[in-house]
Amino acid sequence: MPAERKPGYDMPYYNWSPIPTRPRLRWPNGERVALSVILSLDHYQWKPTNDFTNGGMPGSQPEHAYKAPEAPGGVSGGGRPFPDVIGFSVREYGPRVGIFRVLKILDKHGIKPTIAIDALTAENYPYLVRVLKERGCEFMAHGIAANQMITSRMTEEQERDYIRRSIEAVTKATGVRPKGWLGIEFGESERTASILADEGIGYVCDWPNDDQPYHMNTPTGDMYSLPVNLTLVDLRSHWYGRIHVDTYAKMITDSFDVVYREGAETGRLMVLNFQPWLMGTGFRSKHLDRALGHICRHGGIWKASAGEIIDHCRSQAGG
C-alpha cells in the first residue's frame, strides 16, 4: 500500500529514531565497538530455480523460489544455463577449503564467528556442523538454499513453511534452536519479521540500517534487529562490485576507525558478514587478515557473537 503523508514510516516494524537523539548505549565493559563476524554457509542448488534470468527448469523448485538475478553465478554473473558448474563449483570451494582458511584467520585474531547456515548445508554437511559446534559457535537460521530467497512472491503459508523448515533444520543439526535469522540475499516479504517473531526468532540481520541494534515491533514475540554492514558484505562489494581487495580491506579498516572514534560517545556496532567461498580464497584471505589485524590492535572492542550482543541489549532494556 502506498505511503500516507504523515510522520514516521509507512511500515510497522520499527520506529523512526535518528541516532543523535538516543540515550547512550553501553557495551558490557564500556567498550566502544561490538565486533561480530557472521559467516554465511549456503548451498547453491545444482538444479536451478525458476528464475527470471535463463535456463530455469520448471518443476525443479517450488514455484515461488527465487534467485536474485545478480547472484553468482561465476565469471559471467547472472547465472548460466543448467548446469551452472561455475556457480556451483566456486561456491563449493567454501565448505571444501575456504572456511578452514577463514577460521584460521579468525582464530589468530581471537574472533569466534557466528554461523548463518541454510537448511541444505545444515542437513548435508554434518562434518562441518560438528567442527563449528566443537568450537562453540552460535548458529543462526539462514533460509533453505543460496538460490531460494524469500520474496513477496510467496504466499504467507509458503513463507511460514520455508521459515519453519529453515529453523528446524538448524535445530536438528546443532541440537539448539536458533535465535537469530539472516535471510538469503537479505530477502524478506512485507510479512517476514512478523512470521519470524511468531516462530520464536529473537533477532534478525536483514535490515542493514544502523550502527546499533534496536528493538522491533512485531505483533508477537520480542524481536531485535542486528544490522549488518551491508556495504562491507564481501558478496556485495567484492563479487558484484569487484572492488579491489586492498581497497575493500581499507574500507573495513576505515569504517572501523570511524565507529571506534564515535564509540567513545555511544556504543557502536561492527557486524561483518563473509562468504567463505569468497573471502576464503587465498588472495582475498590475505587482506582479511590484514584488516582484522588493524581492528584487533585496538583496546575497547567487545568481540561477541550476534546472540550475545542481542542478549546484552535485552538485559539493558530490562527484560
Place this chain on the structure above:
Amino acid sequence: MLEPNLSPYAPIVDRPVVRWPNNARVALWVAPNVEYMDFMPAPNDGRGGFFRTVYSRTPAPDVAAFALQDYGNRVCFWRMLEVFDQHKIRCTVSLNEAILEHFAETKEALLKRDYAFMSHGIYNNRFLNLLSIDEERAFFKDCVDSLKRHTGKQLKGMLTPAVSPSANTHNIMAEAGLIYNADWGHDDQPFPMKVETGRLITMPYNLDLNDGTYNRFGCTPEYWAQCVKDQFDVMYEEGAENGKQVCVSLHPSIIGHPSRVKYLDDVLGYMMGHDGVWQTTADDIADYYMENYYDDMVAHLENHDYQS
C-alpha cells in the same frame, strides 16, 4: 544427499595430504586460452539462450569483437610466447582445436615448445550444455581425434568451451578416455569425480582470478598481477603442509596486450623466483595424481562418511 555429488565432499583439512614431486609446495600450471570463434556463427536455434551468442553487441558479425580476439592470435600470442620462453614456462594450452586447422604457424609454435594440450573444444562459441548425448559423444570423439591427427598426442583433459558443460559431460569425457576435467573451480587440489566408466579427476582451473574476468570488471593489470602474487603467496605458505596448485589462467588478447604484457613477466618472474615450485602442466599433474593419490582419495571417501 545433495545433487549432484559428482565430486564428493571431503574437507581439505581432513583428507590425505598431497605431496608433489621433490616435495614442491606448489604445482604451477600456466594456461593460456588459445581460442577461435566463427566469424558468422550458425543461427541461434533457440537451444542455448543468450549463452550461444558471444557477439551480443550487434547481430553477427561483430567485427570489433572478432578482431580483438584475432589480435590475440595474430600479434599478442607471439608476444606472450616470448615471455613464457624467457621464464622457461611449459604451458598447458587451453585450445580451441580448430586453431590447429586454421593457423599452421600457431600449431607449429605450440608443438615446438612441447606444451601440453588441454582441449577447450573446437570453437569457443560452440557449447555443450544443450547437446544430446549422441552429439556430445561425437564432439568428444572429434576433440580426441583432431588432437591425435594434428599433434600425435593423446588428449587427457578439457576445459569445456566457455565452460559450458552439460549434465552428462563428466561421464562422456571419461568414456572418451580423458582423465581430467578443468571446469570445476571447487578446490586447491585435484579431486576424484564419480563417473560411470573410467577414472576422472577435477583439475581446478582458476575461474575467479582470470585475466578475462578482471578485464571484464575493469580492473587494472597491476591489480591483477598483485592478486595473482597474493594467491601464490598463500598457496606457497600452505603448500609446506599440503601440496597446493596454482593455475594462472590467461588469454593472449588480454595479457599479451602491449599495456599488460609486462605484468605477465612480473608474475611469472615472481613465482619462478621461489624454490619449491613444480612448474608443470595439467597433464602431468593429472598423471601424478592418478598414480599417487586417486586410489587413496577414493578409499578415504569410502572410509569417511561426511554426509551423516
